[in-house]
Amino acid sequence: MAAERDGAPKQQTAKALTGLRDLVLKGEVLHGERLSEVALAARLKVSRTPLRAALQKLEQEGLVVMIPSGGYAVRSFSRQDVIDAIELRGVLEGTAARLAAERGVPPVKLKAILDVVASLDRVVEPGPGAMDFGLYEMLNERFHRQLAALSGSEVLSREIERITGLPFASPNAFVNTEADVPAFQRTLVIAQTQHKAIISAIGLREGARAEALAREHARLARQNLDFVMEEQPDLRGKVLALALMSS
Amino acid sequence: MAAERDGAPKQQTAKALTGLRDLVLKGEVLHGERLSEVALAARLKVSRTPLRAALQKLEQEGLVVMIPSGGYAVRSFSRQDVIDAIELRGVLEGTAARLAAERGVPPVKLKAILDVVASLDRVVEPGPGAMDFGLYEMLNERFHRQLAALSGSEVLSREIERITGLPFASPNAFVNTEADVPAFQRTLVIAQTQHKAIISAIGLREGARAEALAREHARLARQNLDFVMEEQPDLRGKVLALALMSS
DNA sequence: GAAGCGCACAATGTATACATCGCGTCAAGA
DNA sequence: TCTTGACGCGATGTATACATTGTGCGCTTC
Numbered sequence: 001m002a003a004e005r006d007g008a009p010k011q012q013t014a015k016a017l018t019g020l021r022d023l024v025l026k027g028e029v030l031h032g033e034r035l036s037e038v039a040l041a042a043r044l045k046v047s048r049t050p051l052r053a054a055l056q057k058l059e060q061e062g063l064v065v066m067i068p069s070g071g072y073a074v075r076s077f078s079r080q081d082v083i084d085a086i087e088l089r090g091v092l093e094g095t096a097a098r099l100a101a102e103r104g105v106p107p108v109k110l111k112a113i114l115d116v117v118a119s120l121d122r123v124v125e126p127g128p129g130a131m132d133f134g135l136y137e138m139l140n141e142r143f144h145r146q147l148a149a150l151s152g153s154e155v156l157s158r159e160i161e162r163i164t165g166l167p168f169a170s171p172n173a174f175v176n177t178e179a180d181v182p183a184f185q186r187t188l189v190i191a192q193t194q195h196k197a198i199i200s201a202i203g204l205r206e207g208a209r210a211e212a213l214a215r216e217h218a219r220l221a222r223q224n225l226d227f228v229m230e231e232q233p234d235l236r237g238k239v240l241a242l243a244l245m246s247s
Numbered sequence: 248m249a250a251e252r253d254g255a256p257k258q259q260t261a262k263a264l265t266g267l268r269d270l271v272l273k274g275e276v277l278h279g280e281r282l283s284e285v286a287l288a289a290r291l292k293v294s295r296t297p298l299r300a301a302l303q304k305l306e307q308e309g310l311v312v313m314i315p316s317g318g319y320a321v322r323s324f325s326r327q328d329v330i331d332a333i334e335l336r337g338v339l340e341g342t343a344a345r346l347a348a349e350r351g352v353p354p355v356k357l358k359a360i361l362d363v364v365a366s367l368d369r370v371v372e373p374g375p376g377a378m379d380f381g382l383y384e385m386l387n388e389r390f391h392r393q394l395a396a397l398s399g400s401e402v403l404s405r406e407i408e409r410i411t412g413l414p415f416a417s418p419n420a421f422v423n424t425e426a427d428v429p430a431f432q433r434t435l436v437i438a439q440t441q442h443k444a445i446i447s448a449i450g451l452r453e454g455a456r457a458e459a460l461a462r463e464h465a466r467l468a469r470q471n472l473d474f475v476m477e478e479q480p481d482l483r484g485k486v487l488a489l490a491l492m493s494s
Numbered sequence: 495g496a497a498g499c500g501c502a503c504a505a506t507g508t509a510t511a512c513a514t515c516g517c518g519t520c521a522a523g524a
Numbered sequence: 525t526c527t528t529g530a531c532g533c534g535a536t537g538t539a540t541a542c543a544t545t546g547t548g549c550g551c552t553t554c
């Protein structure tokens with residue numbers, strides 16, 4: 001049959017995409033390993049056509065690379081790559097913050113992101129029970145997405161979304177790890193302070209400050225990376241994204 | 248036949264890619280127009296499969312967008328989009344310059360880009376004959392490519408290459424126009440001065456200065472854009488890239 | 495006459511068959 | 525024993541056939 005009976009036809013490529021991403025992120029395919037199209041197609045229960053489309057999209061996302069002779073392989077990231085991706089996110093988000101400050105943002109949008117900040121406050125503040133990390137991730141992602149939108153630049157937002165797609169460059173990349181280490185929980189408080197400062201700077205039209213703050217905010221991720229790599233290497237397994245790192 | 252007899256099989260997708268890019272850049276397909284796969288495939292003498300691959304790559308490059316209901320359409324860029332893309336190139340190249348300065352670059356690489364600068368000097372300096380704009384474009388592109396490489400960051404270089412792929416964000420976007428307007432030739436002298444200053448700052452490990460200079464360097468493109476749009480609208484036709492602008 | 499429904503066409507999304515190219519293996523010769 | 529060549533397998537790249545979905549037009553009805 002040309003299209004599937006049960007599953008929703010036309011979403012085969014989405015199925016292949018999410019399936020492939022999972023395989024890569026969970027490390028079920030190793031670095032440099034050549035990705036056999038037929039094997040993957042059989043494994044994901046899709047045809048080769050949507051699978052190749054998914055492979056192409058993953059190449060665009062940067063998770064796989066083309067082999068000169070043909071086909072694709074899982075990309076392996078050096079530690080320097082991870083550092084650079086985090087730095088780049090800081091630069092891009094910094095630019096978004098600066099443009100938002102320089103160009104001004106409509107009050108309704110400012111209010112919306114302030115609401116997110118307030119919600120984050122309630123999550124971060126030490127309460128009786130354990131912190132809801134899932135909720136934190138959701139709100140944190142929303143904050144960063146809205147920050148990108150504040151720039152008013154479609155081009156920039158797209159680029160931020162791209163770099164954020166790299167799993168270890170995501171704003172939430174190290175949140176999972178932090179759940180187990182009490183010292184890490186304090187970094188979330190620091191992050192929240194920076195969130196507030198960034199929005200404050202934008203509201204005051206202080207572009208340079210907003211840019212510097214957003215850059216520094218991304219630096220937090222690098223601190224966490226250094227901590228995981230050098231002081232607590234046993235935590236590496238808990239950060240899914242680092243499964244892609246070669247060294 | 249499954250593959251072509253005459254042409255090199257496996258390069259059909261490249262053929263479709265370059266052909267499609269030409270069609271879009273030359274404005275032979277209008278903004279928002281739905282791109283019919285069968286029609287394009289027939290026009291470019293390729294099958295639908297490599298054509299769809301090319302369409303997907305062009306979407307990655309940002310020249311076409313997906314239609315929610317399916318298929319692709321030529322993306323139309325607002326003037327703000329063009330401005331933002333230029334700004335973004337400045338930010339990214341600025342980051343490359345800063346990282347190069349902060350991290351240091353091997354002397355052999357510094358020497359290589361200095362050679363390019365010297366060659367540009369010879370092209371820009373007023374001589375008896377007319378200036379060789381083709382040579383300028385080649386050297387200018389090489390300078391910007393090597394500048395990106397000086398950062399030592401693969402991630403950043405890839406991103407710069409991406410944004411530079413947008414025709415109006417290319418360092419050479421407005422060079423063609425300048426050939427006719429004597430006043431524009433002076434901007435090339437200014438640009439060359441900035442080239443030298445950027446490399447100087449990198450050599451002196453002055454990261455902040457290098458970043459600021461590279462940003463300002465991109466600003467030159469925006470000046471040219473403003474000039475074309477507001478003072479000499481008749482020149483718009485000479486800048487191929489601006490055929491993509493809607494307003 | 496206008497609005498809503500239904501049908502037919504055309505377009506995309508998917509599956510699969512085919513051709514070519516790269517790579518490994520094996521054998522023969524030096 | 526090492527090197528070089530050819531052969532075969534398996535892989536990707538390409539073409540095409542098929543199913544489904546979205547869209548536009550015409551008809552019917554109020």
